[in-house]
Amino acid sequence: MEKILTIQNLNKVYNKRVHAVKNLSFEIHKGNVYGILGPNGSGKSTTLGIVLNVVNKTSGHYKWFDGAIQTHDALKKVGAIIERPNFYPYMTAEENLQLVCKIKNIPFAKVAEKLELVGLLERKKDKFRTYSLGMKQRLAIASALLNDPEILILDEPTNGLDPQGIRQIRDLIKIIAVQGTTILLASHLLDEVEKVCTHVVVLRKGEMLYQGSVDGMLSNEGxxxxxxxxxxxxxxxxxxxxxxxxxxxxxxxxxxxxxxxxxxxxxxxxxxxxxxxxxxxxxxxxxxxxxxxxxxxxx
The missing domain is CATH 3.30.70 (Alpha-Beta Plaits)
Known part of the structure; x- marks a missing residue:
């Protein structure tokens, strides 16, 4: 099974006191949906920040695609949403995505394809500021998928959404996974991980308590x-x-x-x-x- 991401003995210490990630090791293999599950403050976002090169690690190692390419080039094959969607409010959804295409040198043809995937093609001429929170999140996913990444990384993708918005995002994650994109999502919601993930890494205070398949976690002795x-x-x-x-x-x-x-x-x-x-x-x-x-x- 092709390895997309390998994390070995990763540590992050803030201000010499807060040990946000403690000796964390796990692997992400192609074609699965991984959940990093844990309460707030468990080190989920810090871990994602480190592998996306926006947070400096204290010690340990990680490598993308078995180390075959440098992190900078590897990240071109990664789509990620780790903060609230940041689009221009007075531009349409289509214009916002075309701007991303210009910056990343991606053909404009991808815009309609991804808008259709996330169910926003009919609203492509509407300004971003008129979108609901759920629609904004779906547009962010479309943006992250424009370069057809091998892995999509989502940090708390359903935070703040109403029940309908939550269901739409979860259904969308399943569709993206079926099409062959590997997904890594951080969540504090058990329900989310149980419904959309094939594999789970459970964190608490920066430490890993469990890693393996969701089914494996459920097939306990009872x-x-x-x-x-x-x-x-x-x-x-x-x-x-x-x-x-x-x-x-x-x-x-x-x-x-x-x-x-x-x-x-x-x-x-x-x-x-x-x-x-x-x-x-x-x-x-x-x-x-x-x-x-x-x-x-x-x-």
């Missing part, structure tokens, strides 16, 4: 909800099982979290062997949200 007459004895016996990581009692039910696979029938048999008969047994999966909370709370 947990059991169980009940019996003597809950104290039940908890004691369950905790002695080698597959059990931890237990807690919530709403008169014992929640049993696993560190390795354990079928429901095997647990039932184990408890029966210890003279415990269950009155309630349900196996559940952790949602991405529960996974994320477990990850961030454990660190």
């Amino acid at each position: 947990f059991f909800e169980i009940q019996a007459n003597n809950m104290g004895q039940l908890q004691e016996v369950v905790q002695s099982h080698t597959a059990v990581e931890k237990t807690e009692i919530v709403d008169q039910k014992l929640l049993v979290y696993l560190k390795e696979p354990l079928p429901a029938e095997a647990l039932n048999q184990y408890l029966f062997h210890h003279q415990i008969v269950l009155s309630h047994l349900v196996k559940r999966k952790l949602s991405l949200e529960e996974q994320f909370l477990q990850l961030t709370n454990n660190h």
